[in-house]
Structure formats: structure tokens, C-alpha cells
Amino acid sequence: xxxxxxxxxxxxxxxxxxxxxxxxxxxxxxxxxxxxxxxxxxxxxxxxxxxxxxxxxxxxxxxxxxxxxxxxxxxxxxxxxxxxxxxxxxxxxxxxxxxxxxxxxxxxxxxxxxxxxxxxxxxxxxxxxxxxxxxxxxxxxxxxxxxxxxxxxx
Numbered sequence: 001x002x003x004x005x006x007x008x009x010x011x012x013x014x015x016x017x018x019x020x021x022x023x024x025x026x027x028x029x030x031x032x033x034x035x036x037x038x039x040x041x042x043x044x045x046x047x048x049x050x051x052x053x054x055x056x057x058x059x060x061x062x063x064x065x066x067x068x069x070x071x072x073x074x075x076x077x078x079x080x081x082x083x084x085x086x087x088x089x090x091x092x093x094x095x096x097x098x099x100x101x102x103x104x105x106x107x108x109x110x111x112x113x114x115x116x117x118x119x120x121x122x123x124x125x126x127x128x129x130x131x132x133x134x135x136x137x138x139x140x141x142x143x144x145x146x147x148x149x150x151x152x153x154x
Contacts, residue, residue, distance in 0.1 A: 029094075029095050030088070030090070030095055032095070033088035033090075033095030033096065033097050034087070034088055034097075036088065036097035037084065037085060037086065037087060037088045037097035037098075040083075040084040040085075040097055040098075040099040041084040041086065043084075048099065049064070050101060051063045051064045051065065052064070053104060055106075056072065056076055057072060060072040060073075062075070065091055065096060066091055066092065067091075068089060068091040068096075070089055071085075071089040071091060071096060071098060074089070074098065075098060075100070078098075078099075078100035079100070080100070080103070083099050083100040084097075084098070084099040084100070085097070085098045085099070
């Protein structure tokens with residue numbers, strides 16, 4: 001006696017339906033982030049997650065979030081009077097609404113102590129940049145005439 005086993009395969013998801021669901025989920029996530037940003041601006045009590053203290057990074061690295069230069073710029077523009085960003089930020093596949101928790105000033109005494117070292121480290125770069133600008137300006141003003149008689153090899 002032989003038995004046949006019927007295997008059922010999961011229903012194939014229509015690619016159009018999948019794309020529509022994906023688009024709708026992205027739209028819904030953005031809407032929720034915008035709502036959260038409005039609530040943070042209104043100083044409503046929301047459950048938030050702190051990133052911890054961080055310093056400015058030219059790359060835009062924010063702890064727990066990742067590389068987000070736009071968010072970094074906005075975070076350092078926040079003040080105690082206006083502690084929440086007006087719009088949320090998309091980083092990767094996630095949306096973030098941000099609010100300033102606290103701001104700690106950099107130690108001025110340490111800066112004053114290292115000021116000359118920093119200046120000496122930056123001076124060659126600034127000199128190189130200025131020299132480059134000057135040469136570029138000279139080249140833009142220069143008129144080059146090509147003497148064909150000297151180039152032709154007859």
C-alpha cells in the first residue's frame with residue numbers, strides 16, 4: 001500500500017502587495033515619529049531612551065543611534081528654551097524624535113591649557129589651505145598661450 005503525502009506550500013505573497021505594505025509601514029513609522037516630535041516639543045511625558053553624554057563628531061556618530069550627521073547638527077542646536085527638534089530624523093530604517101536632556105559645557109581650564117598645542121597642530125594645515133587658495137587664484141587669472149611652432153615636430 002502506498003501513501004501519498006500532500007505538502008502544502010505557503011501562499012506566495014504578491015510582490016505588489018509586499019511593496020504596498022512596506023510603503024505603508026514606512027509612512028506609519030514616519031507619522032508616529034512626527035507625533036512623538038510634536039509631543040516632545042509640547043513637553044508631554046513620553047517614555048524616552050537616553051543616548052548618554054556625547055561630544056560633537058564631524059562624522060555624526062551618535063551613541064545608540066549610529067552615524068547621523070543631520071541629527072548631530074540638530075542636537076547641538078537645541079537649547080534649554082527650545083529642547084526638542086521640530087522634525088524627526090531617519091537613520092537607517094528607524095525614525096528618531098530628539099529632545100535635549102542636559103548640556104554640559106566642555107572644561108574651559110583644559111581648553112586653555114591645550115590651546116597653544118591645538119593652534120600649533122592646526123597652523124600648518126591652515127597655511128597649506130591658504131597657499132592652495134592663492135595658487136588657484138593665480139591660475140584662474142593666468143593666460144596661457146600655446147606656441148605651436150615649439151610643439152610641432154616636423
